Amino acid sequence: MLREILALGMGAIVGTTAWSAEQPLSTSGSVRTVKLIALTYDDGPTAVTSRILDVLKTRNAKATFFPIGSKVHEAAAMMRRMASESHAIGNHTINHLRLTEMSPDVARAEIEEANALLTEVTGQRPTVFRPPYAALNDSVRDILRSNGLAIIMWSIYPERLAFSATTVRDRVVENARDGDIVFLHDTSSQAVEATQGIVDELSAKGFEFVTVPELIRRRATFSLGSTYETGCDTAC
Template identity: 40%
Template sequence: MSGKGVPWAVGILALFVLGFWLAEAGWQIRLVPNRSVPREWTEYKVRQEPVELSSAYELEGGPERTGRGFPQREILDLASEFPGLVFNQGDPKEKKVALTFDDGPDAVTTVQILDILKEHNVKATFFVIGKRAEVDEAVLKRMADEGHVIGNHTWNHPNLMKLDEARIAEEILKVEELVEKVVGYRPKLFRSPYGSLSRENVKQVANLGCYIIAWNVDSLDWKGLSGEQVRTNILENIRNGAIVLQHSAGGPGEDLSGTVAALPVIITTLKKEGYQFVTVPELLNIPYKKD
């Protein structure tokens, strides 16, 4: 090979390696048709505060997050097999959307999300982890005080398919006791960690008097996506009766700044398009408190 050919070969190889790395990282550029980016997109500043995460934030199952790995097809099958018990969407004839946030509360990301929701007068549904809520009871109380609905996301965030019935009951009932102590009611809405559920699990949760809430729009924010990527994942897939999955807290090293950055834009854009933001029980017309 001539001396002139070496730089070209090196350049081609570098481009190939870069392309492979981007593909592995899951970087995709997708355009949202007919949706301009509101001014808030460039103006909203995400606080980057260091957080010392105690052992209370170390969840079972390691780095997995809700929405990861459990096929959407399985969720649809369960919703079809157990109507009135397992829900993944509202009425497709009504232009309503329910924002949901898993894995909180914490004193940083959850607080930023609550600030944005308050600023835009939007109510959401938070599926909380008991182990975290015990640490941040003040944030849990703020959720309820500001009109948001609290749902149950277990105490330790385990995969229910790996637990026996007694342990599942313990994971759910322990959260109920804490939420009742802090906000005055026992949650009737339940979301399984990772979205993972067997048919037997559905029956076990139902025996505890809970509705199972899945989703049909996934932000994939647990991957540490940018605000633009989170925004695109939601807005490209939004529809009437959507239940949107996002996260309001993460594990050590998990970056949810994209969730916070995208939220004002998502709210502003969907309001302009005529969508009404409601809580999950409002969307599904079901109670959220146990008798």
Template identity: 30%
Template sequence: MRTKLLVTAAMLAASVATAVPAQAAACSGYVGLTFDDGPSSTTQNLLNALRQNGLRATTFNVGKNAASSPALVRAQVSAGMWVGNHSYTHPHLTQLSRAQVDSEISRTQQAIAAAGGGTPKLFRPPYGETNSTVQSVASQYGLRQIIWDVDSQDWNNASVDAIVQANGRLTNGQVILMHDWPANTIAAIPGIARVLASHGLCAGMISPQTGRAVAPS
């Protein structure tokens, strides 16, 4: 009986040892899943779906939302997400003065940090609108500006299938734009996990140095 137990234990240890490298080998590249505009009333549902499907993402939070819902910012971090800056009130930053841009970015840094989300290293301008002033202010706060390679069109009522297909167009290092609030985006999460796995891609972090998706550190 003792011999049988030892053999079983050895087999189990061997299977565990081989499982980890096999899982790592399945990642032939990394992509950046991003969700803008949170935290909101749908954030927890999004986080649940991401965790259930083994995905991590970057959430670009609006400062005023982070300030009013700090528990959801902490939930994002607890779920393994990275939290980025998406301005304080989601304005058209290119239409603002430098002082106004500074206020939008700095207040969001403070709100996210105060909520327990850490100090963001990534910044996404609302609507992807930027100019030299916006980039200069972001750099002043140590932020890397992140736009996107693929737009899921979830903000434009894209269907669940269309959102999944958009994720299927991602290649190694690329970043996709999605949002925190569309029901179809949350419903698409299992399909997104499947399509990425079929392409040998894993959900990674966005490097503050390069702006590209890389293996989580």
């Protein structure tokens, strides 16, 4: 799907944010000796989030968090920690509702208020967005594009019908490829143990854990309003 988007997107609006203006790195051999992967965590912040941050910190791994806006103020210190430890923080709306089931004005408010809130609390303006319930339509895409946001889906969803940290870990470790985006939640304690196993095992296999914006910058071309299921374009 991404390849189609990129092919169609040759004339599309190109991002104007600082990182989006950068070109993808050369596809020559030396760059590809490192495999990149992006862990993403939705629906926090919770008590589990700080434990995940601890795991990532001791392993120098970076990740991307998509917090629910209405929970951000009560965990402002943790959100600032996330930013100061160089993780990316994406927009997941204020109230975690289906944007396709509300008026465009209300959907716009959900998105723009989350952007303002996250910028205020963390000092980072989001460049990436994950739609609650994966609900998207053309109107929502237009709002995202006008707010400088790219849509981030995923290529590995290890929690699907999985109830143990071991299963989640194994699904990621067995399926990981360069450029993958992994969909996780920082809402249950299994994510802590799973994260530990994923980072340890994939680091040993030569993977580097990067934020989604960094993954796209190094493996693809950033385009506002485009949808990324992996960080890779045809170069991967």
